[in-house]
Amino acid sequence: xxxxxxxxxxxxxxxxxxxxxxxxxxxxxxxxxxxxxxxxxxxxxxxxxxxxxxxxxxxxxxxxxxxxxxxxxxxxxxxxxxxxxxxxxxxxxxxxxxxxxxxxxxxxxxxxxxxxxxxxxxxxxxxxxxxxxxxxxxxxxxxxxxxxxxxxxxxxxxxxxxxxxxxxxxxxxxxxxxxxxxxxxxxxxxxxxxxxxxxxxxxxxxxxxxxxxxxxxxxxxxxxxxxxxxxxxxxxxxxxxxxxxxxxxxxxxxxxxxxxxxxxxxxxxxxxxxxxxxxxxx
Amino acid sequence: xxxxxxxxxxxxxxxxxxxxxxxxxxxxxxxxxxxxxxxxxxxxxxxxxxxxxxxxxxxxxxxxxxxxxxxxxxxxxxxxxxxxxxxxxxxxxxxxxxxxxxxxxxxxxxxxxxxxxxxxxxxxxxxxxxxxxxxxxxxxxxxxxxxxxxxxxxxxxxxxxxxxxxxxxxxxxxxxxxxxxxxxxxxxxxxxxxxxxxxxxxxxxxxxxxxxxxxxxxxxxxxxxxxxxxxxxxxxxxxxxxxxxxxxxxxxxxxxxxxxxxxxxxxxxxxxxxxxxxxxxxxxxxxxxxxxxxxxxxxxxxxxxxxxxxxxxxxxxxxxxxxxxxxxxxxxxxxxxxxxxxxxxxxxxxxxxxxxxxx
Numbered sequence: 001x002x003x004x005x006x007x008x009x010x011x012x013x014x015x016x017x018x019x020x021x022x023x024x025x026x027x028x029x030x031x032x033x034x035x036x037x038x039x040x041x042x043x044x045x046x047x048x049x050x051x052x053x054x055x056x057x058x059x060x061x062x063x064x065x066x067x068x069x070x071x072x073x074x075x076x077x078x079x080x081x082x083x084x085x086x087x088x089x090x091x092x093x094x095x096x097x098x099x100x101x102x103x104x105x106x107x108x109x110x111x112x113x114x115x116x117x118x119x120x121x122x123x124x125x126x127x128x129x130x131x132x133x134x135x136x137x138x139x140x141x142x143x144x145x146x147x148x149x150x151x152x153x154x155x156x157x158x159x160x161x162x163x164x165x166x167x168x169x170x171x172x173x174x175x176x177x178x179x180x181x182x183x184x185x186x187x188x189x190x191x192x193x194x195x196x197x198x199x200x201x202x203x204x205x206x207x208x209x210x211x212x213x214x215x216x217x218x219x220x221x222x223x224x225x226x227x228x229x230x231x232x233x234x235x236x237x238x239x240x241x242x243x244x245x246x247x248x249x250x251x252x253x254x255x256x257x258x259x260x261x262x263x264x265x266x267x268x269x270x271x272x273x274x275x276x277x278x279x280x281x282x
Numbered sequence: 283x284x285x286x287x288x289x290x291x292x293x294x295x296x297x298x299x300x301x302x303x304x305x306x307x308x309x310x311x312x313x314x315x316x317x318x319x320x321x322x323x324x325x326x327x328x329x330x331x332x333x334x335x336x337x338x339x340x341x342x343x344x345x346x347x348x349x350x351x352x353x354x355x356x357x358x359x360x361x362x363x364x365x366x367x368x369x370x371x372x373x374x375x376x377x378x379x380x381x382x383x384x385x386x387x388x389x390x391x392x393x394x395x396x397x398x399x400x401x402x403x404x405x406x407x408x409x410x411x412x413x414x415x416x417x418x419x420x421x422x423x424x425x426x427x428x429x430x431x432x433x434x435x436x437x438x439x440x441x442x443x444x445x446x447x448x449x450x451x452x453x454x455x456x457x458x459x460x461x462x463x464x465x466x467x468x469x470x471x472x473x474x475x476x477x478x479x480x481x482x483x484x485x486x487x488x489x490x491x492x493x494x495x496x497x498x499x500x501x502x503x504x505x506x507x508x509x510x511x512x513x514x515x516x517x518x519x520x521x522x523x524x525x526x527x528x529x530x531x532x533x534x535x536x537x538x539x540x541x542x543x544x545x546x547x548x549x550x551x552x553x554x555x556x557x558x559x560x561x562x563x564x565x566x567x568x569x570x571x572x573x574x575x576x577x578x579x580x581x582x583x584x585x586x587x588x589x590x591x592x593x594x595x596x597x598x599x600x601x602x603x604x605x606x607x608x609x610x611x612x613x614x615x616x617x618x619x620x621x622x623x624x625x626x627x628x629x630x631x632x633x634x635x636x637x638x639x640x641x
Contacts, residue, residue: 113492
């Protein structure tokens with residue numbers, strides 16, 4: 001990794017970037033499955049327009065954290081405050097309607113449906129016409145459908161997947177499926193986007209594309225992003241702040257540089273190779 | 283040569299998401315519907331209408347209903363016969379207790395009754411899936427038929443235990459009961475099927491249909507998008523049962539005339555309708571209709587084919603051979619084309635577009 005270069009770009013970036021208020025505040029979240037404490041009193045916050053990365057070794061509780069935020073798991077202790085309203089337990093549809101969208105570590109697309117239909121499904125909550133209008137598919141219902149189609153096409157353009165809009169997603173290669181899944185999450189026009197390993201299993205070019213999309217989403221739509229990623233170069237490059245989890249506890253929370261310099265993190269995660277690469281004297 | 287879409291430009295999303303975006307397909311469908319209304323009733327004789335075409339139309343409606351539930355929403359159901367029976371008995375009670383009620387309104391209310399019961403039997407679907415749900419719907423099948431046999435109120439306590447369609451008129455023409463002509467009953471069944479198919483297609487290509495398919499393909503992801511599983515599944519049960527209920531009412535009023543609960547037996551109705559959608563294509567409206575045509579026409583064909591080529595045999599032997607061939611064909615078909623007629627139809631159209639070139 002070209003270390004010094006990164007530092008300069010990062011510094012200029014953070015200097016320019018403006019963050020808003022705290023969008024999501026996670027306070028003392030604990031959840032255990034049987035005897036295993038997946039999360040143990042984890043607290044952190046995410047500010048508007050920020051890109052926050054959650055990193056940590058396997059089994060550190062990263063995915064559990066995302067599952068708690070979007071209501072898929074209900075934490076036993078702690079509160080999650082989103083847009084100023086505290087929730088002890090969030091229901092999944094509640095999280096969705098408040099503007100939290102996510103992608104999954106293992107692709108969770110609707111395999112029998114086309115790319116376009118997948119993205120249109122992402123807009124379900126925005127469509128209001130009732131059953132009878134839908135049955136007629138006429139007048140206001142048709143108008144609504146076309147309006148949302150136009151929005152979906154914007155996302156298709158943005159992600160450069162025009163060629164596959166009518167292809168069933170089950171037939172697409174892995175990298176494109178990941179992109180469609182991002183599209184489906186974007187279709188809901190979320191305020192907070194949770195990405196669970198968006199670059200897992202991708203080659204270098206695909207990773208770069210995905211980074212570009214994530215940064216563009218953050219830039220153009222102003223979406224706040226929380227992502228989990230194992231590729232350290234990606235994490236250090238694109239995130240504004242990094243939260244490190246290990247064994248369900250928070251080890252560190254800070255800018256990529258701070259985290260990189262943190263001795264606990266080095267011990268737990270980056271490991272001994274750190275000294276060999278000569279990155280230690282920061 | 284004639285099936286080319288060159289020069290047909292789609293300049294709006296409206297045109298792009300039309301049911302039949304290709305002009306030739308639109309003309310084909312219009313031609314089929316016109317032929318169904320203005321040619322078939324004058325060409326087909328009483329036997330063909332009564333033995334083949336009317337049951338095909340009515341079962342196609344039921345198949346669309348089941349396809350919405352099983353093909354689109356992914357909830358396997360073996361209770362088709364029960365929901366059809368509810369429609370039939372509800373219509374019988376309505377027409378006998380309220381003689382002035384318009385027959386079409388009676389059909390629709392019967393469908394709503396079936397929908398209500400369908401919602402009740404759909405509640406377990408939130409917790410159980412696949413085969414286990416199929417068994418739960420089987421409970422509906424047996425319970426409903428038992429109830430209609432056991433409680434005299436449902437068949438107005440008549441000693442034979444059967445329900446008989448009373449004569450009713452629509453626009454001055456008798457369409458139900460013993461004096462209704464096959465043509466009149468044909469027109470009613472056809473109209474219900476055409477409207478039913480159009481409405482079903484509209485539902486499945488809109489938001490509701492996408493929610494159903496989302497639940498079918500990946501329920502967890504659907505939930506996280508904000509689709510509520512219980513409401514969506516119950517909606518599928520309600521719409522599906524509505525279709526089955528209307529089909530059941532037509533089954534008695536426009537086809538059989540009178541029947542007992544056995545007419546809605548598991549092996550008489552539930553399984554054949556399931557075969558229709560499997561052979562026709564799960565998750566396809568036109569596939570439901572093609573599957574219904576196959577399942578209703580094939581036994582007639584097998585009965586008439588051996589005598590036509592000069593083979594005569596004992597009736598019971600013939601019946602058994604017929605069943606063997608029929609079963610064999612279903613197995614063969616599922617191996618050769620697991621996605622059913624709807625897929626074959628797609629492949630055929632692709633081939634036709636490229637013809638005479640192989641690529």
